[in-house]
Amino acid sequence: MLDPTTPLQGVGDRLASPPLPVEIKGLVYETGGKRVIDEINATIESRRITAIMGPNGAGKSILLRLMHGLIAPTKGEILWAGRHADRPMAYRQAMVFHRPVLLRRSVAANVSHALGLRGIGRDKRAICVDDALRLAGLERQASMPARVLSGGEQQRLCLARALSLDPDVLFLDEPTSSLDPASTLAIERLLLDAQRRGIKVILVTHDVGQARRLAHDVMFLHHGRVIEHQDSQDFFDNPRSEGARAFLSGGLVL
Amino acid sequence: MKFHRRVLFGLGAAFLLASLASTGFAAEDDFIIVQSTTSTQNSGLFDYILPKFTEKTGIDVRVVAVGTGQALKNGRNGDGDVVLVHSKPDEEKFVAEGWGVKRHDVMYNDFVIVGPASDPAGIAGLKDADRALAKIAEAEAPFASRGDDSGTHKAERDLWGQAGVDPTKGSGDWYLETGSGMGATLNTAVGKHAYTLADRGTWLSFANKDDFEVLVEGDPKLFNQYGVILVNPEKHPRVKAEKGQAFVGWLTSGEGQKAIASYKIDGQQLFFPNARPGT
Amino acid sequence: MTDFIDAFRTALGLIVTLDPDLVEILVLSIKVSLSAVVIASLLGFAIGGALAVYRFPGRGAVSAVLSALMGLPPVVAGLVVYLLLSNVGPLGVLQLLYTPTAMIIAQVVLVTPIIGALTRQACQDLLEEYDEQLRSLGASSSAIVATLLWDGRYRLITAVLAGFGRAIAEVGAVMIVGGNIDHVTRTMTTAIALETSKGNIALALALGIVLLTIALAVNASLIWVQRLANRLAYA
Numbered sequence: 183m184l185d186p187t188t189p190l191q192g193v194g195d196r197l198a199s200p201p202l203p204v205e206i207k208g209l210v211y212e213t214g215g216k217r218v219i220d221e222i223n224a225t226i227e228s229r230r231i232t233a234i235m236g237p238n239g240a241g242k243s244i245l246l247r248l249m250h251g252l253i254a255p256t257k258g259e260i261l262w263a264g265r266h267a268d269r270p271m272a273y274r275q276a277m278v279f280h281r282p283v284l285l286r287r288s289v290a291a292n293v294s295h296a297l298g299l300r301g302i303g304r305d306k307r308a309i310c311v312d313d314a315l316r317l318a319g320l321e322r323q324a325s326m327p328a329r330v331l332s333g334g335e336q337q338r339l340c341l342a343r344a345l346s347l348d349p350d351v352l353f354l355d356e357p358t359s360s361l362d363p364a365s366t367l368a369i370e371r372l373l374l375d376a377q378r379r380g381i382k383v384i385l386v387t388h389d390v391g392q393a394r395r396l397a398h399d400v401m402f403l404h405h406g407r408v409i410e411h412q413d414s415q416d417f418f419d420n421p422r423s424e425g426a427r428a429f430l431s432g433g434l435v436l
Numbered sequence: 437m438k439f440h441r442r443v444l445f446g447l448g449a450a451f452l453l454a455s456l457a458s459t460g461f462a463a464e465d466d467f468i469i470v471q472s473t474t475s476t477q478n479s480g481l482f483d484y485i486l487p488k489f490t491e492k493t494g495i496d497v498r499v500v501a502v503g504t505g506q507a508l509k510n511g512r513n514g515d516g517d518v519v520l521v522h523s524k525p526d527e528e529k530f531v532a533e534g535w536g537v538k539r540h541d542v543m544y545n546d547f548v549i550v551g552p553a554s555d556p557a558g559i560a561g562l563k564d565a566d567r568a569l570a571k572i573a574e575a576e577a578p579f580a581s582r583g584d585d586s587g588t589h590k591a592e593r594d595l596w597g598q599a600g601v602d603p604t605k606g607s608g609d610w611y612l613e614t615g616s617g618m619g620a621t622l623n624t625a626v627g628k629h630a631y632t633l634a635d636r637g638t639w640l641s642f643a644n645k646d647d648f649e650v651l652v653e654g655d656p657k658l659f660n661q662y663g664v665i666l667v668n669p670e671k672h673p674r675v676k677a678e679k680g681q682a683f684v685g686w687l688t689s690g691e692g693q694k695a696i697a698s699y700k701i702d703g704q705q706l707f708f709p710n711a712r713p714g715t
Numbered sequence: 716m717t718d719f720i721d722a723f724r725t726a727l728g729l730i731v732t733l734d735p736d737l738v739e740i741l742v743l744s745i746k747v748s749l750s751a752v753v754i755a756s757l758l759g760f761a762i763g764g765a766l767a768v769y770r771f772p773g774r775g776a777v778s779a780v781l782s783a784l785m786g787l788p789p790v791v792a793g794l795v796v797y798l799l800l801s802n803v804g805p806l807g808v809l810q811l812l813y814t815p816t817a818m819i820i821a822q823v824v825l826v827t828p829i830i831g832a833l834t835r836q837a838c839q840d841l842l843e844e845y846d847e848q849l850r851s852l853g854a855s856s857s858a859i860v861a862t863l864l865w866d867g868r869y870r871l872i873t874a875v876l877a878g879f880g881r882a883i884a885e886v887g888a889v890m891i892v893g894g895n896i897d898h899v900t901r902t903m904t905t906a907i908a909l910e911t912s913k914g915n916i917a918l919a920l921a922l923g924i925v926l927l928t929i930a931l932a933v934n935a936s937l938i939w940v941q942r943l944a945n946r947l948a949y950a
């Protein structure tokens with residue numbers, strides 16, 4: 183079904199060069215009279231996969247959207263290799279949202295339109311679409327309306343669409359939350375493969391096993407603050423903070 | 437999916453075709469616009485005489501039928517080449533102010549007072565039109581008025597004046613101002629069992645008479661003179677003066693006058709030509 | 716009551732025999748309204764899409780005016796167009812008064828707000844869902860408008876059909892700017908008004924029945940489009 187071993191042909195074998203490090207400086211985001219991101223200072227240096235974890239409502243999704251430039255911070259800044267994330271930089275990023283957003287078009291057209299928005303010519307688009315659908319295991323559904331796909335299929339399509347854009351940086355918000363174990367595994371392989379091709383993957387996940395399998399480093403968020411940020415091995419074996427310890431042992435984090 | 441694509445495409449193509457087709461509306465120039473009254477149109481006179489004129493001259497006549505007041509107003513705006521209406525004082529004013537070249541008598545017909553056979557005000561057979569109106573007012577029997585500033589409406593107001601009655605005091609009560617054309621007013625009158633003043637032509641060709649009858653006729657005060665005026669090309673350079681004048685000339689010529697006289701409904705002549713030759 | 720029976724008989728007779736006068740005014744009505752709707756659609760899509768996506772001062776006011784204009788009485792639209800096209804009006808040189816083109820213009824004035832406002836609403840609803848995804852994909856504002864228009868196509872078709880329904884059934888505007896001239900600007904609705912004023916109630920009703928049939932067809936396709944959209948999860 184899912185075949186992550188074939189690389190994306192249309193994309194070629196270009197090694198992505200993500201603009202690292204990511205420096206988050208004094209980041210604050212307030213909405214609805216609430217400070218949902220509260221003075222985050224962090225630096226992501228690794229080219230490998232970064233996982234963001236934390237209890238519900240910690241501010242993970244907001245942080246992802248701030249980093250992707252979809253919303254503007256109330257205070258503070260994010261620097262990519264020392265530069266502000268301007269529009270050209272955004273072009274080299276892609277994001278898979280928690281809730282899949284699919285256009286009211288066919289499965290293939292969803293990928294094709296995304297490529298079109300990035301200014302990729304028609305001929306090249308066709309190849310990329312085929313690759314992406316093979317990757318998502320959705321070749322046979324290519325001409326189906328995208329919105330009648332199952333929840334898991336929709337998530338896979340969103341990921342395939344994001345990968346087809348050949349980004350330098352890929353954000354994912356709980357990309358396997360509604361997938362069966364086999365699809366989850368396949369997607370994890372896809373992410374590892376993306377990392378090998380030089381794509382910087384930043385992923386929000388609640389799945390401890392997944393974070394262990396994928397992440398090089400873990401950023402633990404709580405109440406809009408980074409409580410802990412270290413190598414995943416250390417994070418899972420010896421969490422330094424009280425919150426992370428409680429979170430990992432399945433206790434309620436207060 | 438493929439099928440729906442095709443349907444959408446079909447719809448789009450249909451729209452495109454339609455818009456293309458609509459650009460093909462003929463832009464021919466061989467016509468004049470006559471601003472006239474609903475009574476002449478509704479009586480069927482135009483349908484009868486205009487083809488004769490077109491056949492002879494090749495000029496198409498496009499009739500815009502509105503009230504006399506509106507027809508003169510439109511003429512004043514230059515939105516017509518000829519006006520054919522029936523309200524002599526207004527027509528003379530129109531010419532005096534320079535909007536029209538010259539007024540010609542064309543024909544006359546007469547007004548009749550029609551009402552339900554039950555005749556609640558008892559006016560049937562009266563020879564005196566203003567006497568009849570006075571009785572209607574006295575009985576406060578319903579009366580439908582055009583109320584649209586048309587020639588018929590002006591004639592009706594004159595009659596009320598001569599009867600010494602101000603019917604607008606009963607407005608909305610027994611005096612019903614429809615603010616619409618002759619036919620619509622007749623429909624209202626029939627529906628409300630109300631008397632009304634109508635031109636004979638419209639009345640005769642009116643198809644929804646129910647039990648209505650002509651109750652008062654023949655009073656010289658009910659005389660209804662039509663005049664035709666060429667809109668002044670000096671005021672409105674786009675007026676098709678030559679073609680318009682051809683129409684005015686034809687209407688007042690022996691040929692046009694004969695055509696008017698020969699129009700009949702149920703064997704009754706509706707309009708009586710009275711153009712003075714040579715004017 | 717006899718009027719009704721007469722009307723149906725007359726209507727049937729007119730249709731079955733393809734009465735040439737009926738065909739002529741029917742074709743003109745459809746031509747005029749279809750042309751008006753095509754033009755109004757292009758305008759309405761552009762206006763509605765732009766209002767949903769672009770932020771500019773006075774945007775709320777423009778939206779409000781557009782919605783209010785949806786209820787513009789046809790007679791008022793007709794009067795405005797008459798004043799523009801009249802020989803003493805600013806567009807008098809074009810010599811369009813009392814032509815089918817004048818009727819098309821009047822109907823465009825009537826229908827554009829309907830299509831525009833419905834388009835804006837459809838795009839706005841979609842934008843709520845798509846905004847971040849499209850911006851994440853790097854779409855420019857104009858690309859966002861294009862995406863929303865295409866993805867809202869089923870609702871836009873509905874809007875277009877609603878606009879056509881209004882145009883074809885409208886009498887006040889075409890009467891004033893068209894003048895109800897026989898063989899030139901006589902449409903279904905002005906013919907109905909004329910026959911009513913001649914007291915030919917049955918004939919007027921018969922024409923009304925023909926018009927109603929068109930309206931029914933339009934509404935049937937509306938329902939069909941909505942069903943289709945629901946089935947494809949495109950609604």
Ligand SMILES: Nc1ncnc2c1ncn2[C@@H]1O[C@H](COP(=O)(O)OP(=O)(O)OP(=O)(O)O)[C@@H](O)[C@H]1O
Pocket residue numbers: 213214216218236237238239240241242243244245
């Ligand atoms: N528009 C808003 N108005 C008020 N509060 C908001 C708004 N948007 C987000 N929040 C709050 O911000 C906090 C962080 O939200 P966020 O979606 O980032 O949480 P999360 O860490 O992704 O949680 P989850 O694990 O449930 O996805 C939440 O408490 C949420 O209620």
Ligand SMILES: [Mg+2]
Pocket residue numbers: 242243244280355
């Ligand atoms: Mg979240």
